[in-house]
Amino acid sequence: MKGKNWREYEPQRIKKKRRRRRKGGLPIKLILLIFLFAVGYAGFEIYFHFSKPYIIGLDAGHGGVDTGAVGIIEEVALTEKTTAKLAELLEADGRFRVVLSRKDGEDKTVTDRNKLFQRAKPDLVLSIHANSGEDASAYGFECYPSPPGKKNYERSLAFAQYIAMEMKVAGARLRGPDGVRFGYYVPDETGNTSKLLIDSTDTQVYDYDTFGMLKNMTCPAVLVEQCFVTNEQDVKDFGTEEGCAKAAQAYYQGICQYLSTLEKGKS
Ligand SMILES: [Zn+2]
Missing domain, CATH: 1.20.5 (Single alpha-helices involved in coiled-coils or other helix-helix interfaces)
Structure with a gap:
């Protein structure tokens, strides 16, 4: 059992x-x-x-069928060359993650490029353009931060001042007192708009619209007009392959300078 x-x-x-x-x-x-x-x-x-603590939003102005201003060179060629070079410098630095608003040759509206940056939440935005004039003697560099009354106006102004300072060191001729201005679109009775440019010392708040890429940004944003594509000397200095590389180097240094002031503020 x-x-x-x-x-x-x-x-x-x-x-x-x-x-x-x-x-x-x-x-x-x-x-x-x-x-x-x-x-x-x-x-x-x-x-x-x-x-990689910093996200940098880079916007090459225009693109696709939109060539931007046309002079000795096309504006879009300058914006794409400079953006590519600046992205390369930032990536090589190791501290930055670059977000591009569009690919080379891509035709994308300002609204779509702006929305892409709103989603990516960058720490800084730089939009690259070039100027043109009916008078070929018009020359120089200027940049536009988010204007007074807008979120991040003061930080955008500080960022723009570093960019203008570095461009001056690189040999650019600054427009206005310091190469920094606020830009607005002013509508007239016919529904058309004209550009209104105001020196950075004027802190008055205007109700006018500013440039599309500067709107709705949660970080400092600056739009640069690198040079005049209609001016021979300007194109020689900042429109050629080497000129775009020189401008990219100045923007890179401006970005580093601006961010180092934030880090000093933290410690
Ligand atoms: Zn443009």
């Missing part, structure tokens, strides 16, 4: 043990998987937030 009992009970005991082992194995694997996923995810987050 004793032996019979042993044979009856033992297989069940073994089965139970095996079942228990299976039950215990699955959660451990699951916990291990979750743990590995969490470690991987944390590593990914740390990499992006600490190794």
Whole structure:
């Protein structure tokens, strides 16, 4: 009877043990998987937030069928060359993640490019353009920060001042007192608009619309007019391959200068 009992009970005991082992194995694997996923995810987050703490939104003005101003060169050629070079400098630095508003040659509206930056939430936005004049003797560099009354106006102004200062060091002839102006579109009775440019010392708040790429930004934003595509000397200085590289270097230094003041403020 004793032996019979042993044979009856033992297989069940073994089965139970095996079942228990299976039950215990699955959660451990699951916990291990979750743990590995969490470690991987944390590593990914740390990499992006600490190794590349700044997101820079770069906008090459115009694109596609929209060539922008046409003079000795086309404006779009200048904006794409300069943006590509600046992106290269920022990527090589290691602290920056570059977000481009459009690809080379792409035809994208200002509204769509602006919305892309709103989604990407950059720390700084730089929109690159070039000027043109009916009079070929018009020359120089100027840039437009988000104007008074807009969110980030003061920080945009500080960023613009660094950019203008670096362009001056690179040899640019600054327009107005310091190469920094506020830009507005003023409507007339016929429904057309004309540009109104005001020196940066004027802090009056105007109700007029400013440039599309400066609107709705949650960070400092500046639009640059690198040079006049209609002026020979300007094109020689900042419109050629080397000229665009020189301007990109000045913008890169301006970005670094501006951000270093923020870091000093933190410590
Ligand atoms: Zn333009």
